Amino acid sequence: MLELVARAIIAGTPLLIASIGEIYTERSGVLNLGLEGIFVLGAATSFVTTLYTGNAYLGLLVGGIFGAFIGFLHGIVSVSFRGRQVVSGLALTMFSYGLASLIGKSEVGKPLPTYIYVGDIWMELIAIEILIAVAFWYILFKLKLGASIRSVGDNPNAAEALGVDVVKVRILSTVFGSFMGGVAGAWYILGYIQVWTEGAGMGRGWIALAIVIVSAWNPLLAPVFSFLFGGIEAALWRFQLPPYNLDPYLLGALPYLATLVILFMFMATPIKKYFRPPASLGEPFYKEERTI
Amino acid sequence: MSRGTTPQNLFFNQEYREALAYMKDISKSFYGNKALNNVSFNLRKGEIHVILGENGAGKTTLVKILAGLYSPDSGEIFLEGKKVNIESTRDAIKYGIAMVNQYPQLVEELTVADNISLSLNNVGLFNQTSKIGDKIIEISERYGFRIQPWKEIMNLSFSERQRVEIIKAIMLDAKVIIMDEPTTLLTTKERRLIYQFMKKAKADERGIILITHKLSEALEIADRITVLRKGKVVDTVDVSEATYEKLMEMMFGRTVAIHEKILKRGLGETTSRRVLEISDLSVKDNYGRLAVNGISFHIHKGEIYGIAGIAGNGQIELVEALYGLRKPVKGDIKIMGKNYWEYSKKEIKRIIGYIPDKIQDAVVLDMPIYENSILKLYDTSEYIRNRFIIDYDRAIEYSSQLIKNYYIAAEGPDVYAGYLSGGNLQKLVLAREISIDPPLIVAVNPTRALDHFSTEFVYETLYKFKETGKAVLLISEDKDEVLRLSDRISVMYEGRLIEMGRREDVDVDLMEEYMIRGQNED
Amino acid sequence: MKIELSIKRRPRELPYSNIIVPMGSIIISLxxxxxxxxxxxxxxxxxxxxxxxxxxxxxxxxxxxPLILSGVGLAIAYKANVWNIGAEGQILAGALAASGVALFYIPPDMNPVTAAVVLYVIGFSAGAGLGLLAGILKARFNVNEVLSTLMLNYILMQIVNYLVYGPWRGVREYGYPRTDIFPDNVWLPQLIIGDMRTTVNIPTLAISLIIPFLMYFLLFKTKWGYEIRVVGSNPNAAEYGGINTGKVIALTMIISGGLAGIAGVGEVLGIYRQLIRAERVSAGFGYTAIIVAWLGKLNPIGALIAGYFIGVLVSAGYTLQIISRISYGAINVVTGILLLSLISLDFISKYKPIVKVVR
Structure with a gap:
């Protein structure tokens, strides 16, 4: 049982990193569906980096930088160019899939010289992660920085009138969230599965996006759901083995089914009232246009 | 007059350049419509400079350029003789320019302290926003504003929000303070407070720009008055040279009879047939709060019923419930003697012509005019052939008629609605709703974006409509509009309706009092 | 001296932008x-x-x-602002349902034409049903359709793999993860040029050539199309005009899901003639079709042309994989950039960048 909890924490860590980053992005009014691709790209680039440098922490950083780069593209296209956020995000996910494949292809399956081992310190890991979630909550809800981010996500026109640089804040929040997404993908390889195959990490970004919704865009709730999904993933492992011997494919559908059910449960019940998304999420900002 | 090079003009240029703020030859257009055409304007230290003009004259556009909310297409801005580039509100704040908006520009989900701290450069990104709380309380007490810094904006009333904007301007310690119609929606007492604030700021050698369309206010408080008409400066005059009549003429030109604006129409002949009957209606707003609180009223055939009130007192929720966009929590609505639920959703849309507050909600901007003109009729036998194919030829013909009859400035029916100006959109919606010929029209602020002539046209149209035995529910922030058009009047305040009676019985001062505080001040 | 860039909305969209924007983005992406x-x-x-x-x-x-069929369907959904990302799962649903019926229910002596019609209808319904599920979740409960359709993609993928590895694994397939070959009365005839047999199956090709025109008519001439476009452009105006938004969402999900389902039928009955691993049946077509829809500027006839072009790209991607060490996944780089440049150029056609030199 304890082993299962430890595995849940370890499997949930990348989801937590990615979802906290995306909470910041979405609080600024930008939906980044590129997160999925960023996660996969972060995984591939960190793997190759660590393979060549032997430094796992450098791997984390490089994963984050590639993520930030994709996030910057998303910011330019969807914030500056006012492209549809959904389309831009999907395009970047495809692009990142492709880039990950180009970068990692020739290194498939090579053993990592080093990785980040957290198996022994999972209890400390929980404490650290909860502290991090609290810190991000504090920044978002108590500091002027957080007020700036939330203002451009709720009412960008008023924010601009108050003197907030909406375009800058939105782009930087997107870059930050994407950096976290890249780090998350890197952690997924270096701290969790420790091997890279083509497509490693696919699907995790989507789940992180769902965690953002059910966490009500609040960093304090993100650990709860990240560990829940981590737990489901850890449990899958266990149920494939004797005495359960459940079918791996049917089990493989479970995280996605769980996501769907949890999303549904939140939206179809009165809880929904407390879970209002940022008022201008997904909407482009037009400074110069006159509102009649 | 600042463009020539004669010695005389050079002298003027000199004076302008040394002004606190000097805007030179500013032009600005939206979608190809000129909102400002070579406008020059200057503000001196220690003066209250009123910009006067009717709706659509360009007053707000001009000051928004100074405040960095719009950038001009051409023209220059000088502050104390130095040319500056104001590309954003950040620049404006940096140069000491602060604006108090007519419709407060604040973020609903954030607290008062959050909102104000966003404007203050001396609050760092990693400072807690609550650190300015004491200062807010102090200013609030000094001016009798009663604002709590930790309250979220969404829980503040309209006038409280306006006070937050004023506190913001005070905390910015600005040299130039722009006030966009700040007193329209305030009580006499609150208005005096604002005047006091302006006079004190003036004594501190600051410059104040006050936008208004109220002549009396201009004459009372201004040092100088600049009149704008149709995007151009008519003239700038000293208040000592200005008279009511002179300003009137400057605002509207000679072609308009001066007293027309105050002239009232005769009362309509009301019959006993009730078109609309509302009893004990309650409606919640988006935040789940009771926005309409048990109100009852009825409208007869051939009657315009006017509800005056400041935005945010439940008017929108009321009309949305009436039009079927929002579910009431309790109460009854009867239309033409039948219960509301006896009509289908579609039928309701056709028996009520609705001109909403946000006109963009009634049009599809990326569709051509002809597709917009059939928004409510696209699936009726008039426009459907072979059971499901839309007869677009007919729609084009119909919309050409609307364009002609309602003087909509568009090249033709295939122009996209998004390329029409606000006023023309308003006319398009009015045209569409009236030509469906419903028994009831609900119009919310129907002339807000319109200039004088279009306003008159809308009044005329609504009046004619009522004279054919139809009913109109007019909801407006503009008490003069309500007084001018309505047969019976009431005031809406915090979700309740205060009956004022037939128009000739209305005590105008009392009505204003009710609009602002829901009760008599004394 | 400082150079400042600002933007201003053009009074009119740039002329010919309907052609220049897609062409420009193709060139950039290549x-x-x-x-x-x-x-x-x-x-x-x-x-x-x-x-x-x-x-x-x-x-x-x-x-x-498959790209045209799914892409046209997605264009309809996107026109209504319904973000169906689930074509992949809907293709699988169509393939899965058609395979099941072909394997277990179609009598071997059934007339091939009847069988084909039955299986197309089954496939359409399966895809439409899956789409409708996400549609109802959105219309009734406001569950984000991007996430729900994505989740359904993964779920369908796992179900198909479970079946081909488990209960449906063919007895004559030497343990490979695939079903038995379907009886030949359900095979869709393939195009034969001279003595060369192609993998193009005639009935699905015919459908994919007719559907875009039908859908164009639906979208721009009928009252349903009007409703779809109003809901997509301004949901408030739709509500205002009395349009039932939920119905429109459901309709577009049925159309887009159903067309993807037909594409799935074409894949299994026209090409593989057995159900194989999910990754190979849908092969990412459902995601690539998103590009088809946008490259065609959400116009069904545009999607027909775009579908062919992307088909060329996909085919080239497979060839590249064979002649170089590049994996097929790399084709995503091209499609991703294509989509990005599409929406960026679209911006330039609507807005004018103004460069100001400030001293």
Whole structure:
């Protein structure tokens, strides 16, 4: 049982990193569906980096930088160019899939010289992660920085009138969230599965996006759901083995089914009232246009 | 007059350049419509400079350029003789320019302290926003504003929000303070407070720009008055040279009879047939709060019923419930003697012509005019052939008629609605709703974006409509509009309706009092 | 001195932007992709030679068929602002349902034409049903359709793999993860040129050529199309005009899901003639079809042309995989950039960048 909890924490860590980053992005009014691709790209680039440098922490950083780069593209296209956020995000996910494949292809399956081992310190890991979630909550809800981010996500026109640089804040929040997404993908390889195959990490970004919704865009709730999904993933492992011997494919559908059910449960019940998304999420900002 | 090079003009240029703020030859257009055409304007230290003009004259556009909310297409801005580039509100704040908006520009989900701290450069990104709380309380007490810094904006009333904007301007310690119609929606007492604030700021050698369309206010408080008409400066005059009549003429030109604006129409002949009957209606707003609180009223055939009130007192929720966009929590609505639920959703849309507050909600901007003109009729036998194919030829013909009859400035029916100006959109919606010929029209602020002539046209149209035995529910922030058009009047305040009676019985001062505080001040 | 960039909305969209924008983005994406390929060690000309070759190959048409069908459906959904990302799962649903019925329910003596009609209807219904599920979740409970359709993609994928590895695994397939070959009365006839058999199946090709025109008519001439476009452009105005938004969402999900389902039927009955691993049945067509819809500017006839072009690209991608060490997944680089440049150029056609030199 304890082993299962430890595995849940370890499997949930990348989801937590990615979802906290995306909470910041979405609080600024930008939906980044590129997160999925960023996660996969972060995984591939960190793997190759660590393979060549032997430094796992450098791997984390490089994963984050590639993520930030994709996030910057998303910011330019969807914030500056006012492209549809959904389309831009999907395009970047495809692009990142492709880039990950180009970068990692020739290194498939090579053993990592080093990785980040957290198996022994999972209890400390929980404490650290909860502290991090609290810190991000504090920044978002108590500091002027957080007020700036939330203002451009709720009412960008008023924010601009108050003197907030909406375009800058939105782009930087997107870059930050994407950096976290890249780090998350890197952690997924270096701290969790420790091997890279083509497509490693696919699907995790989507789940992180769902965690953002059910966490009500609040960093304090993100650990709860990240560990829940981590737990489901850890449990899958266990149920494939004797005495359960459940079918791996049917089990493989479970995280996605769980996501769907949890999303549904939140939206179809009165809880929904407390879970209002940022008022201008997904909407482009037009400074110069006159509102009649 | 600042463009020539004669010695005389050079002298003027000199004076302008040394002004606190000097805007030179500013032009600005939206979608190809000129909102400002070579406008020059200057503000001196220690003066209250009123910009006067009717709706659509360009007053707000001009000051928004100074405040960095719009950038001009051409023209220059000088502050104390130095040319500056104001590309954003950040620049404006940096140069000491602060604006108090007519419709407060604040973020609903954030607290008062959050909102104000966003404007203050001396609050760092990693400072807690609550650190300015004491200062807010102090200013609030000094001016009798009663604002709590930790309250979220969404829980503040309209006038409280306006006070937050004023506190913001005070905390910015600005040299130039722009006030966009700040007193329209305030009580006499609150208005005096604002005047006091302006006079004190003036004594501190600051410059104040006050936008208004109220002549009396201009004459009372201004040092100088600049009149704008149709995007151009008519003239700038000293208040000592200005008279009511002179300003009137400057605002509207000679072609308009001066007293027309105050002239009232005769009362309509009301019959006993009730078109609309509302009893004990309650409606919640988006935040789940009771926005309409048990109100009852009825409208007869051939009657315009006017509800005056400041935005945010439940008017929108009321009309949305009436039009079927929002579910009431309790109460009854009867239309033409039948219960509301006896009509289908579609039928309701056709028996009520609705001109909403946000006109963009009634049009599809990326569709051509002809597709917009059939928004409510696209699936009726008039426009459907072979059971499901839309007869677009007919729609084009119909919309050409609307364009002609309602003087909509568009090249033709295939122009996209998004390329029409606000006023023309308003006319398009009015045209569409009236030509469906419903028994009831609900119009919310129907002339807000319109200039004088279009306003008159809308009044005329609504009046004619009522004279054919139809009913109109007019909801407006503009008490003069309500007084001018309505047969019976009431005031809406915090979700309740205060009956004022037939128009000739209305005590105008009392009505204003009710609009602002829901009760008599004394 | 400082250079400042600002933007202003054009009074009119740039002329011919309907052609210039897609063409421009194709050119940009090809150039950028070629650079990336060169960086990965591929001869710069190889890409273009392969691409030119693919323009005249039947395999491009073979890939274009599912792309057109799904892409046209997605164009309808996106026109209503319904973000169906689930074509992948809906293709699988169609393939899965048609396979099941073909294997277990169609009598071997059934007339092939009847069988084909039955299976197309089954496939359409399965895809439409899956789409409708996400549609209802959105319309009734406001569950984000991007996430729900994505989740359904993964779920369907796992179900198909479970079946081909488990209960449906063919007895004559030597343990490979696939079902038995379908009885030959459900095979869709393939196009034969001279004595060369192509992988293009005639009935699905015919459907994919007719559907775009039908859908164009639906979208721009009928009252349902009007409703779809109003809901997509301004949901408030739709509500205002009395349009039932939930119904429109459901309708577009049924159409887009159903068309993807038909594409799935074409894949299993027209090409593989058995149900195989999910990754190979849908092969990412459902995601690539998103590009088809946008490249066609959400116009069904545009999607027909775009579908062919992307078919060429996919075919070229497979050829590249064979002649170089680049994996097929790399084709995503091209499609991703294509989509990005599409929406960026679209911006320039609507807004005018103004460069100001400030002293």
């Amino acid at each position: 150039i950028v992709s070629d650079i990336l390929l060169v960086l990965s060690g591929v001869d710069p000309m190889v890409f273009f030679i392969v691409l030119a070759d693919s323009f005249l190959s039947f395999s491009s048409i073979r890939y274009a068929i």
